[in-house]
Amino acid sequence: MSAPVVEIVAIGTELMLGETIDTNSAWLGAALAEAGMPVLRRTAVVDDFDLMATALREALTRADVVITTGGLGPTHDDFTREVVASVLDRPLEQNDDWVRVLEERYSQRGIRMPENNLRQAMVPRGGEVLFNPRGSAPGLWIEHEGRIVIVLPGVPVELRTLGEQTVVPRLRARFPDAPPVRSIRVRTTGVGESRLAEQVADLITAIEPLDVAFLPTLAGVDIRITARGMPPAEADAALARAESLFSERIGRAHFGRAGDLHPAVLGRALQARGWRVAL
Incomplete structure (x- = not known):
């Protein structure tokens, strides 16, 4: 199987205001090129539901693998999950396993879990939770109409951990014949x-x-x-x-x-x- 077409949709108003340098896309570009799956396009978009949805829809018309970064926090301005669910036409469902992970982490620290952290356990129907050992937002792996949508947190250490431990190895296994760049x-x-x-x-x-x-x-x-x-x-x-x-x-x-x-x-x-x- 030849190398897949890979695109990144980098989400966050801070990227567009120049407050944050997009090191996540740079890291993904290098890691995926070494794995034989070079990123061919990166789109950066502010935290706006309609603009995010448009960027994701357009990427899905071109790419075999679309990776989103950012927008998975527990607050009102983090709504990548909702955008992905809307574009893929899949309702969000609570993942009880991830709820238990969150509750255990807060319990170990002797802290009551804020109610809004439950948002981070919401998953588009059929999506798979990718365990995040460094943060409260799991990654998501969604198979959709012959394409793969991978949803990653924007915190660099969390993204790189998920990338190294899960995302890149799984993509290598999925596309074993892709020659490295x-x-x-x-x-x-x-x-x-x-x-x-x-x-x-x-x-x-x-x-x-x-x-x-x-x-x-x-x-x-x-x-x-x-x-x-x-x-x-x-x-x-x-x-x-x-x-x-x-x-x-x-x-x-x-x-x-x-x-x-x-x-x-x-x-x-x-x-x-x-x-x-x-x-």
């Missing part, structure tokens, strides 16, 4: 983007079907080289060959790979020569 970065400094593109223009064609993108930074220009739709061993070999070709062509302007920083690279070079720097 792998990338490397060739980091350069001291050469402008336009000049660098001219310098390696023929190599871009030579390494097809790998994709090449130029990413300017304050430190210089990174060249990202990506393998898609290839078996892991073949992808690794192709990327290694591409890195060798590009680094040789670029020469001294090439200073490292993804994650390498100027000070660290310079420090390693000085250590290799037995040199010291006094400030």
Whole structure:
């Protein structure tokens, strides 16, 4: 089975006001690409019932897997559950198992559970609760007309825990033949983007079907080289060959790979020569 089309609907007015950076979508994008299911579109929307419903409906017309993030809290401004239930035309039903989980957690802390936490146990009919060990809102997994709707909390530590422990493993099992998307970065400094593109223009064609993108930074220009739709061993070999070709062509302007920083690279070079720097 080929890779599914995956979309994210990121929910929260705080995202649109610039108060919160959407690290959830970034994490999901990286984790799902490694699993062979790259996210092809992300839609961000404010906490508005109609706009949220429209975003979800549109995503379901394009994607095999739609993941929503945010809007699962116990307060009046958290209504992703209601939106999902409305769009899928499934009534919300109380999940007694999750009610017991919540009651036990509050009991262990010696605190009375607020009544509004019961909202977090409401599940669209036929949906499966995904156990959340880090918070009071479970994730949801809903099979709907050949598509999968995954509803995740917006608190980053909760989303990542659910992603690592449940969502990504289940999607891997569901789409076992999806080849991973792998990338490397060739980091350069001291050469402008336009000049660098001219310098390696023929190599871009030579390494097809790998994709090449130029990413300017304050430190210089990174060249990202990506393998898609290839078996892991073949992808690794192709990327290694591409890195060798590009680094040789670029020469001294090439200073490292993804994650390498100027000070660290310079420090390693000085250590290799037995040199010291006094400030």
